Amino acid sequence: MVWTEKEYHSIPGTYVFDGKRSASAYALNKLLYSLNEEENRAEYHADPAKYADKYGLPDEHKNALINGEFLKVLHLGANIYYMAKLAVPAGLSVQDVGAAFHGKTTEEFLQHLLDQSGFQTEIKDLKGYWNG
């Protein structure tokens, strides 16, 4: 049995969520999905290891999760939308998580977003894109 290679597997620093990733981390994502509910979030934060055991996470997944190693959790197969259900209620923004993926501070990541967008210089020259 083999997982077929996909074109998107070759994009660097990118983990396109697919059946292969989902199959390898189903319990992890199911735990993250359960955090939609406030009482589950409270139960998780009261004892993360116990909660991970309840969902049957393998040790590697459990340890990365409870140690807050976001990049590793992603590498192991977590879906980013589900990871947000852990991060955002814990007081982190998507910029904080993005910074963690880069190993940067949030301020550096915010500057990276500004630099990437090129907004300040480009948008002024755009005709037809209404400038409020």
Next chain:
Amino acid sequence: MAKLIGGITTSHIPSIGNAMANKQEQDPYWKRFFDGYEPVKEWLAEKKPDIVIVVYNDHGLNFFLDKAPTFALGCAKTYENADEGWGLPVESHFEGNEEFSWHLAHSLVEQEFDLTTCQEMLVDHGCVVPMDLMYRHLDECPVQVIPLAVNTVIQPLPSANRCLALGKALGKAIASYPEDKKVVVVGTGGLSHQLQGERAGIIDVDYDLACMENIITNPEWLASQSHSEIIEKAGTEGVEVIMWLVMRGALDKTVKTIHKHYHAPVSNTGAGVLILENP
């Protein structure tokens, strides 16, 4: 007969919902973004649609990975919002239109789009944020809402071309509804953003603007791109832009551009607004 009067494109990211909940519309960071929606509100007030079809992706509220439909159509009387773990306030329900939904379902399946029908469907920020951007300033939402969820979460996703084709079938389905109803289709999501991995933080203004221009005049440009091509430019979550093609496919080949607006960065994304009107 029902008439599709136009289409709107918009971002649907949660941080917009939080900015609205915290009344930050006039803050320097947000003002230019929200100013881009004033013409949308004016157009909707003038045209007074009866039904809004919101094309969006569920981010893990109604659907988990145990069941991940490619296309899922709301066929419920009402649609509830719920806590989705993003810190957003839970909103009151939206009114649906069962007869219209089931007409769409029959027509789309006859046209060989074998979608999933949902008689209970929680709507997450992907649907709620666009509705708020269009209608939050009113005391009551004046339209019925039909959620149409597209899987942009777990590969295999529908191709960009398939989304355009779904839109074309949706346009026919709307036009064949026997009651006089004015309908608007909203394509949500995008534009460029990647939330995950060492490549997080992609914003590509040139690609975003090319998407917006081509959506208007040449949607086949986007429809012909593979997911890998789109993700390479627009990022993993930027692939949501395929949902704009559902909106565009539903409209006539030639449309009138009422409004176009672009702003970046909005949180981690580029954000584009279009109002396209059917002749």
